[in-house]
Amino acid sequence: MQPTESSLVGLVRDIVDIKGRVERHPYGMMAGAMGAGFVLGGGLFTRLTERLAGVVVRTGVMAALPRLEEELKRYLRRDAEATTPPTGKGE
Secondary structure, three states: OOOOHHHHHHHHHHHHOHHHHHHHOHHHHHHHHHHHHHHHOOOOOOHHHHHHHHHHHHHHHHHHHHHHHHHHHHHHHHHHHHHOOOOOOOO
16 A cells, blocks of 8 residues: 555654654754754855864863773773783692
């Protein structure tokens, strides 16, 4: 059985549910719309975007650095314990 055009449109409308999304997350939808407009308006490859991306990457690295350092120490400690020969106390 072939779906009719009206039922297909209704199905897509129910799946997308833009009105419901705007009611539940108005700020997120506004940010998404601004981002889409920025990209579609040609602002993706500008100096401003390059600078903003640089700031975001530096901020992200600085935020993740303590966690990465902790993981590296844990890895090195585990590796050192795996390569340390047994002490032979039981012999």
